[in-house]
Amino acid sequence: MRYGIISDIHSNLEALTAVVDALADTDALVCVGDIVGYGPDPNECCEFVRERVMATVLGNHDAAVAGLMPLDWFNSYARSAVLWTKEQLSDENLRFLRALGLVRESEHFVMVHASLDDPRRFDYITSPWEASPTFAEMGTHSLCFVGHTHHAEYYALEEGRVGADRINMAAGGTIDLKPGFQYIINVGSVGQPRDGNPRASCGIYDTEKRFVQILRVEYPVAVVQSRMRGAGLPDILWDRLAYGL
Ligand code: ZN
Numbered sequence: 001m002r003y004g005i006i007s008d009i010h011s012n013l014e015a016l017t018a019v020v021d022a023l024a025d026t027d028a029l030v031c032v033g034d035i036v037g038y039g040p041d042p043n044e045c046c047e048f049v050r051e052r053v054m055a056t057v058l059g060n061h062d063a064a065v066a067g068l069m070p071l072d073w074f075n076s077y078a079r080s081a082v083l084w085t086k087e088q089l090s091d092e093n094l095r096f097l098r099a100l101g102l103v104r105e106s107e108h109f110v111m112v113h114a115s116l117d118d119p120r121r122f123d124y125i126t127s128p129w130e131a132s133p134t135f136a137e138m139g140t141h142s143l144c145f146v147g148h149t150h151h152a153e154y155y156a157l158e159e160g161r162v163g164a165d166r167i168n169m170a171a172g173g174t175i176d177l178k179p180g181f182q183y184i185i186n187v188g189s190v191g192q193p194r195d196g197n198p199r200a201s202c203g204i205y206d207t208e209k210r211f212v213q214i215l216r217v218e219y220p221v222a223v224v225q226s227r228m229r230g231a232g233l234p235d236i237l238w239d240r241l242a243y244g245l
Pocket of ligand 1 (some may be wrong): 008010034059061148150161
């Protein structure tokens with residue numbers, strides 16, 4: 001089985017379209033949360049996920065737009081994007097977001113937007129010690145997909161060791177999944193990369209060949225920027241897309 005892994009789409013339909021093309025050779029798509037927030041096309045991105053994605057978890061932006069958490073968790077730019085998105089979304093798409101669960105498991109992996117120990121806290125995993133509580137909650141799973149930081153990277157913990165290694169994947173590449181290891185993998189963000197690489201990010205998980213590949217995909221950034229400007233979204237939110245920061 002070959003899964004296409006997407007995360008942090010953030011209403012960026014141009015990036016989503018490019019990524020889905022790059023993942024054409026997969027059997028099923030899964031989404032690690034934050035379908036909406038920041039970008040200009042929340043309804044189209046929700047509709048794509050509803051129709052084409054096999055399993056999705058709730059991101060913090062999805063939760064805020066759906067009225068499931070207060071807006072004081074967000075900085076002022078993110079908050080204005082949440083309010084704008086809320087106004088745009090159809091009732092059907094709001095209902096879809098409201099019904100998403102925080103954690104999904106399959107025989108091949110577990111996924112959560114932020115961290116597994118208390119998914120409702122939306123804690124960021126940015127270091128091996130912040131990864132530790134999620135490793136502790138993985139049980140018999142050897143692979144956990146997370147999103148939230150918009151950094152393509154992974155943490156690998158060998159059985160018997162207490163600290164994980166952290167490996168940057170911002171340039172893309174392949175992670176060979178070795179026996180005796182647990183992995184927390186962030187495939188990066190489709191719609192708002194923050195790891196210094198402005199290309200859209202996504203992953204392929206091949207369960208038979210035991211690897212996860214991180215792909216970086218070009219998309220028309222300037223088109224999205226002018227649509228965001230036209231929608232009156234804060235300058236900083238479209239400006240950063242050019243730099244991947
Ligand atoms: Zn996000």
